[in-house]
Amino acid sequence: MNQSSPWQPITPAKPARATREPLTRERIVDTALRLLVEQGYEAVSMRKVAQALDTGPASLYAHVANKKELDQLMLDRAAADMVLPDADPEHWQEQLKAAMDEILRVMRAYPGLARAAIGQVPLGEYAMLSTERMLAILKAGRVPDQAAAWAVDLIPLFITATAFEESVQGAADFAPEDLAGFVDQLRSFFGSLDPARFPLTIALAGAMTTGASGDDRFDFGAQVIIAGLASMVPPQQ
Amino acid sequence: MNQSSPWQPITPAKPARATREPLTRERIVDTALRLLVEQGYEAVSMRKVAQALDTGPASLYAHVANKKELDQLMLDRAAADMVLPDADPEHWQEQLKAAMDEILRVMRAYPGLARAAIGQVPLGEYAMLSTERMLAILKAGRVPDQAAAWAVDLIPLFITATAFEESVQGAADFAPEDLAGFVDQLRSFFGSLDPARFPLTIALAGAMTTGASGDDRFDFGAQVIIAGLASMVPPQQ
């Protein structure tokens, strides 16, 4: 080849395609969360995130330590969406319930996020701001310090486990409308057990299968936790 | 080669090695649980279970539908180890606590089992016998039917999530003795936050980091749940 041929300029006037934006932590987390929302947790692999950014998986490691860190970053980005109320001593129980609802709402907005969150201590800025606000609500309710400190661990544990369970159900084969069929099957399975060995399971088959979708089950768990915490508040004066 | 050579008998007197025992569901579950106990949940792959049984992964699929079914079978095998008390109306709260302790004990005996159990409805015989016994305890305590039915979902959710968290911590790099160092780091991290934004996290740094190992945190959660359920028991008569 000629080193300088007239129809092959040495410096092309323009690259064939616009220069790609450089990779950043932010773009990686954005892309990961987009994949999470659009295609679920299984779609958030280092390889698929890289592919969506039009690069190879190795390129991500300059910005993110590993998959676990990416999971944490996604969680904290999502936690930024949570809006928890300012503490009001008169209504701490309602406020705590509202806070739990809000955390579940955000978890549900990013289906599969619970899989990234479960079992991890969330140390991101936004997750910790949520913790701080929950502590304020509990202290306003005069929940003892040690109980409040453990409660802000127990509450996300409960919510995350709930959202995790929902995401497993959601990721299963059946569409939402098949869920009703599954619940029917489950109830008749309970009903068909040996009455000598499973009398209560049979008797409560209906109660055990209600609230499989919707919020009744979650509201019950929240109520149990709140009532349990309330029982630890010492009498006034 | 000669079709019948004198030093190469057509029917060897004995196979070189004993005939392998045939694969069964039971042997597969046994092997999977052994790997789980010895090497943790990550070691329980279809391929590694097959390898431990001296065969290929495809061979397992004649006995087990898929990995998820194997997880369920492991869980139910472990559930057979659980010994829950007969219901006694006088002591339902203590009995419920004992039942929760027992379920956690078995979970801990199979580290990583929580990862197989989380998010699944356990429909195996032994898991359901545990459920039946918990229902008996709750009914003995006059917990309303719907609350009891949901409680036997909430309680394993809590225990499994707790065990899951422990298994993540356990699978992390640090050995048990490094945990203390990690907790120290965490406490000083909380202490070093911006006092204007995280006043309560700073004030409660000590309380939030106590009970990282041991049973205090679990006992607290169990107490919250039991007290919450007790608050739903209608007054006598």
Added chain:
DNA sequence: ACCTGAACACCGTTCAAGT
């Protein structure tokens, strides 16, 4: 410092072929 291709050491599952 950032990015890349290629490789390493894995996964779960399927399928045609054997016995």
Added chain:
DNA sequence: ACCTGAACACCGTTCAAGT
């Protein structure tokens, strides 16, 4: 019916090489 080898379509992470 049960078992197998080989393949398919994936993983997370590392590393030497480029710019």
